[in-house]
Amino acid sequence: MPLADMPKIGFGLWKVAPEDCEDTVLEAIKAGYRHFDCAADYGNEAEVGAGFAAAFAQGIVTRDELWITSKLWNTFHAPEHVEKACRKSLADLGLDYLDLYLVHFPIALKFVPIEERYPPEWLAHPDAATATMERANVPLHATWAGMEGLVASGLTRQIGVCNYNSGLLHDLMSYAEIKPAVLQIEAHPYLTQxxxxxxxxxxxxxxxxxxxxxxxxxxxLDMAGRADSVLTEPVVEAAASAHGKAPAQIVLRWGIQRGTSIIPKTSKPERMRENLALNDFTLTDAEMASISALNANRRFNDPGVFCEAAFNTFNPIYD
Structure with a gap:
């Protein structure tokens, strides 16, 4: 599937429990999702793959009707490990190729063999008394060269990056022979980017x-409180009332109307359908502006915070 045909509303698989994945993926496909965002680090790709296999076997969709993304984990940044990591994701997902493969974080960590621990997660020695992250001396340009090799070998149609800032993006574009197709970042009304x-x-x-x-x-995850929810903002509630939509639909519509694709996640079938129902209304320019004005540069997924709190390692990537 070419990039131009990537569905603007995808389904995120982060934090979907492995035991729920097969049914969740199958239900999402039945609801109409054709774009799925996966990652080795989510620890559920084999179960996601079972969901795809069930959908294919039941004739609900064919492989070429789906856009499937996965991501290179931090411990596989060395060029000689990139293809192994991609092939492991493909095997777990039961696929011959990916539509998109992304560098998950601009963070290189010590290599952990797949046979030893998978997914490797963040800690070099998780059983140590004080477990920490262990950085690897792998430059991002070397990792990108490995990513480009995946396109040449047909393992993925497109490559891209996650969690890059503007400086890293400028740098990447100065040396990339195959340009990144997609940048995946945290973005919502509190962090408009x-x-x-x-x-x-x-x-x-x-x-x-x-x-x-x-x-x-x-x-x-105790990384935010319920009071941090954008869904109760008066401008969001006013737009929801004006359009007869749920507040979540207003926020998601704001996301696609500003030109980004979005990957919400839910396990509830009614929410799956609700999150897809965004194309029968349009926010006004004033509504778009008022929602964008909620920006507070509030980042919830920040390695500069969670790496120290959870992994005893101070590792900021944003200033």
Whole structure:
């Protein structure tokens, strides 16, 4: 599937429990989702693959009707490990190729063999008394060369990056022989990322927004509180009332109307259908502006915070 045909509303698989994945994926496909955002680090790709296999076996969709993304984990940044990591994701997902493969974070960590621990997660020695992250001396240009090799070998149709800032994006574009197709970043009304999205557009890179509803993905991780929810903002509630839509639909519509694709996640079939029902209304310019004005540069997914709190390692990537 060419990039131009990537569905603007995808389904995120982060934090979907492995035991729920097969049914969740199958239900999402039945609801109409054709874009799925996966990652090795989510620890559920084999179960996601079972969902795809069930949908194919039941004749609901064919492989070429789906856009499937996966991501290179931090421990596989060395060029000689990139293809192994991609092939592992493909095997787990039961696929011959990916539509998009992304560098998950601009963070290189010590290599952990797949046979030893998978997914490797963040800690070099998780059983140590004080477990920490262990950085690897792998430059991002070397990792990108490995990513380009995946396109040449037909393992993925497109490549891209996640969690890059503007400086890293400028740097990447100076040496990339195959330009990144997609930049995936946290973006929602509390973190509008307007300069970064504009820069990506000038480079011809499409932007996918993860956590498009903001705090909702992080409350259960104690990385946000319920009071951080954008859904109770008066401007969001006013737009919901004006259009006869749920507040979540207003926020998601804001995301796609500004030109990004979005990857919300839910396990509830009624929410799946609700999150897809965004094309029968349009926010006014005033509504778009008022929602954008909620920006507070509030980042929920920040390695500069969670790496120290959870992994005993101070590792900021944003200033």
């Amino acid at each position: 307007e300069k970064l999205i504009r820069l990506a557009g000038e480079y011809g890179i499409h932007v996918t927004a993860f956590s498009p509803l903001g705090a909702l993905s992080y409350v259960e």
